[in-house]
Amino acid sequence: MPVAHRSTSPRISVVVPVYRVQGYLRACLDSILEQSYTNFEIVAVDDRSPDSCGQILDEYAARDDRVRPIHLEENQGIGKARDAGALKACGDYIFFLDSDDTIASGALAAIADRLDVTGDPDIVILNHVRTYWTNKVEASQAGEMLAAAGTDVFTALERPEYLNAFAVVWNRVYRREFYVGNEFTFTDGLYEDALMVYKTMLVAERIACLDHVCVEYRQRRQGNSMRTPGRKHFWIFEQYERLFAFLDERPHLDPVRPLLFERMAHHFLFTLGREDRIPSALRAEYFKLATTQYKRLKPKGFVKPEGDLRGVSLALQFDLLERGSYAAYAAVNFADLTRQRVASRLVKAKNRIGKQAYHRLYKLYLRRPIDPNLVVFSAYWNRGVACNPAAIYHKMKELVPHLKGVWVVRAGDEDKIPQGIDFVVARSPRYWEVMARAKYLINNVNFANEIIKRPGQIHLQTHHGTPLKQMGIDQQRFPAAAKNMSFHRMLERVDKWDYSLTSNLHSTEIWERVYPCAFEALEYGYPRNDVFFHSTAEDVARVRGELGLADGTTAILYAPTVRDYQKGFVPRLDLERFCRELGDNHVVLVRTHYFYEADPQLKDLQERGLIKDVSQYPVVEDLCLAADVLITDYSSIMFDYACLDRPIVSYVDDWEVYSKARGVYFDLLSGKPGETPGSTATDEDSLISVFRSGAWKGAKANELRAAFRKRFVQFDDGYAAERVVRRLFLGQDNTPAVLPLAERTPAPAPTAGGRIPAQSSGTKLIGA
Structure with a gap:
């Protein structure tokens, strides 16, 4: 601006x-x-x-x-x-x-x-x-x-x-x-x-x-x-009382008194008919006060208006208001509304419970008391123990060991659960029990539509990234993102959230607007990023050793995200050429999005001995610790990697297409502080130039990264999981307090990076 x-x-x-x-x-x-x-x-x-x-x-x-x-x-x-x-x-x-x-x-x-x-x-x-x-x-x-x-x-x-x-x-x-x-x-x-x-x-x-x-x-x-329904709407009587006192002091305004009286009575009736203003328990009292004020302020010779309000004659409603007959008014105005509400509830109940045996089982479990010590976890649509829920789980076991955590996993993924962690398979008999009886529900996406949020249950939405691409109801404007999505159903799922976890004010603002529901934001940081502030040089060396990265080599993590407008993984970079240009003292770690299945082109590179494809590597945080620099496009990994205060390169060869098809919240290529995390490239030649020239770790890139971190690494300080656990399970708010950015010490970088020669070949690729 x-x-x-x-x-x-x-x-x-x-x-x-x-x-x-x-x-x-x-x-x-x-x-x-x-x-x-x-x-x-x-x-x-x-x-x-x-x-x-x-x-x-x-x-x-x-x-x-x-x-x-x-x-x-x-x-x-x-x-x-x-x-x-x-x-x-x-x-x-x-x-x-x-x-x-x-x-x-x-x-x-x-x-x-x-x-x-x-x-x-x-x-x-x-x-x-x-x-x-x-x-x-x-x-x-x-x-x-x-x-x-x-x-x-x-x-x-x-x-x-x-x-x-x-x-x-x-x-x-x-x-x-x-x-x-x-x-x-x-x-x-x-x-x-x-x-x-x-x-x-x-x-x-x-x-x-x-x-x-x-x-x-x-x-x-x-x-x-x-x-918001409640007695505060009774203020309407005081406001109109003041208006007519104002008129009493100005007799020359008598010609408009009947019109303003009609506006007042109409306003009373309009407000009374809104359930989101006057709840049923207060209607009779509200009606009585409206009747009293109507009778006292009615001008002589007042003629009731024509027309209707919500399909009922205004003249009739004015007459009932003057008579003070709430029973008659309710019979006329709320009978159809009550029938519609009952019918709607029956349909919803039928849809929720259904006719299948497991739904009947779920219904039985819903009648049993909530277990105050049971916590259900899930991540990435039941893909295993990962992300923010995993970090919260481990901190919970440390600080509140009496709580029992159970993970929901997909059928066939049981072997991915680490030894000693309890789990249930989605839609199995025990799944319905834990979902019905758990006090706490923790997920980085939404649980299934059929899950009913019981009074007394607490739902924490941890999310799994900071939004660059448009999310929630903002996706309605972008066909590629909105395809096959019901936004009404989406918001019904979001209505179940009690808390929404964020790692920066940008996320807080976006989630509040694109998910217009009644949750509370917890500005505590992302627990999955705690590891970036507690890992030591020994931890970094260990991960690099497990990945087979030699000392002194510069590890480049290449992590492109999914494209909504494309089916399947489409390589956006000639990896062979890129590695040949950078030379032997560089190693490229390639990580495809988890939505994609095994990619045949990466498989071919692996079979030729050029790469080791480990796209299913379980811990992406380890890959970040091992890398000297990140190359990504629109993936939220850039916001997490920024915690490490290491170089980030944005390779966005399809910016115009992506930004129009998916929508973005800021211009990654603008070069503005707080928007661009470092060096940028829009084609292979410029990407290679960024590395060969050393721009990726130059002064300009460092300045941009510092501004990016100031905006997006606001609450990540190594203690996010502890804050969540203390708030959710122990009732302690924002403890410990978030450290100032200048006082945080991220894990040390593995190497200062080697010199990039003018020409060389033979760079090894590790697909991760």
């Missing part, structure tokens, strides 16, 4: 209240900073957010002085955060934008143009769309009404129909002198938007409209405070 400079007098101040939105905040800020119109400032208010939001704001402020962060010392709520931002705003206009939403391309230019055309009105009402995680985009109902206004300027008394526009503050901009001069401030509690919208609209002397879509209103699957 280029550095931009704010003018002394911004036209628009975008006020962004920020709290627990680290997965969405960058998209919000980027949508503003990438606008073609540049005369603005962003006043971003960190409402004492407990996640990384404050750091993100400071990062953006360091790059662009139009970003002005404010860090509140105590959490005060969205209304007070907006107040703090409004008081610090310097622009002619205030644009309140929620931090999980974005603004559309060209929005600020369209707003600025409309301000000029309409002569700086007090308020401009903006158009918006709703965006969903499924990539669905839904137009607002106000579009035609906003377009009909054209460039007219009016008051709410002159055009009361504009009081029907969606009553939120983010779909309008306010002239700062009008807003501050009238001392508008937000009230406590939910539904503060409605009160602010109506009060400002009724006071404004000049209102204009803009039908250009300006705000992209994100419909979050989970995490939106408005969609």
Whole structure:
């Protein structure tokens, strides 16, 4: 992002209240900073957010002085955060934008143009769309009404129909002198938007409209405070109480009282019908309070509206509300909903349990008590004892030995389980028992769809890499990645997570956004990488000896990843030529992705005595310890290898194809600090040149690697497994504390590397 400079007098101040939105905040800020119109400032208010939001704001402020962060010392709520931002705003206009939403391309230019055309009105009402995680985009109902206004300027008394526009503050901009001069401030509690919208609209002397879509209103699957059920939604009564007190003091506004009363009653009924706001246990109480307020505030001669709400006549619902008959209201509004819910539960239950004998067995086990000492582990779709779950397992046996760990493996892979480790074969009778009764479920991917998460069970998702390629719901935009994938089923699996383990803030942010579910992030590091900080020179020498690597040779680990747009392993490098060019004092370790079966070309090289194909080598961390340098493309191994602070070379001959077919979160070839881990090559000649010239371990490569490590080796320090075990099994949070990067000592490199001669041949290949 280029550095931009704010003018002394911004036209628009975008006020962004920020709290627990680290997965969405960058998209919000980027949508503003990438606008073609540049005369603005962003006043971003960190409402004492407990996640990384404050750091993100400071990062953006360091790059662009139009970003002005404010860090509140105590959490005060969205209304007070907006107040703090409004008081610090310097622009002619205030644009309140929620931090999980974005603004559309060209929005600020369209707003600025409309301000000029309409002569700086007090308020401009903006158009918006709703965006969903499924990539669905839904137009607002106000579009035609906003377009009909054209460039007219009016008051709410002159055009009361504009009081029907969606009553939120983010779909309008306010002239700062009008807003501050009238001392508008937000009230406590939910539904503060409605009160602010109506009060400002009724006071404004000049209102204009803009039908250009300006705000992209994100419909979050989970995490939106408005969609969390509970008594906090009863604030709606207090907000409308304040509105009508405001009207009582201004008799000249009596002409709009019936309209605002209708809006109030409609809002009450809309909220009552939402299960994600008013749970069934609170409905009768809510209805009673709504009835009381309806009767007390009803204007004389009020005429009930036409139309319907959720398929039921509005006039009938208003009548039932006035009569105070909750039983009749419930019978009319919730009967069909109840039948649909029961039917849906029956279908889901049938799908979960099924008719097979093992499902009946599973159902029986589900009735037995949970075993508090039983822990189930799995990795890479039941491929064996590996990755983060393996490191957690071994640390658990050390620190909490009374717990019993059981691994899930695929049929036929039983012999891959080390001696002394208990395991069950997936879908065997005992498998259903341990899955039903284990207190803890630990995996680096998801368990099968049919596994039911019982109340009291704890599910830890460890993941198995840092995301460069797009993940989760972001894959919907890329056919190669989304092929045969049900994103609804995927999110149903993610709904079972209690904790998500991350090794850097980048991962935390991405997982939160692409898996919009209710898990808690554990920023503890990846346990599988602990070995990189505890291994000694003797350990490195031992692994190299086991691999047959002679002293003094430079070991190059070549680990390309899978391509979604290709079937099977397709070599992207002429290994014979590469090794011939580098010479005898280099050894190339080749590791194909575990998705691939044995490759015939590698087999041919092995049969010719050029390589030893050990693609099934069980411990990739050992290969990293043995290597002096890593060559990879888009594999997450680069983030793990960065822990060792050894050279990384990115060989990406298909960057354009891969980035478009799979999608990436940053440009590996950009050369920007924090994005490129070292030297890069896009063809064989340049790759060979990187090594022959020594660029792979030169000053520029070292600088890039240092920035890459600062961004991605944040929580990996050798104690990740211990932190997980203490939190999960012992209830101790973030113990021991993460060491600062400068205080960590990775395993020593095996050799400084030999001189690369001008020409030589005969390099030995070891496929690993």
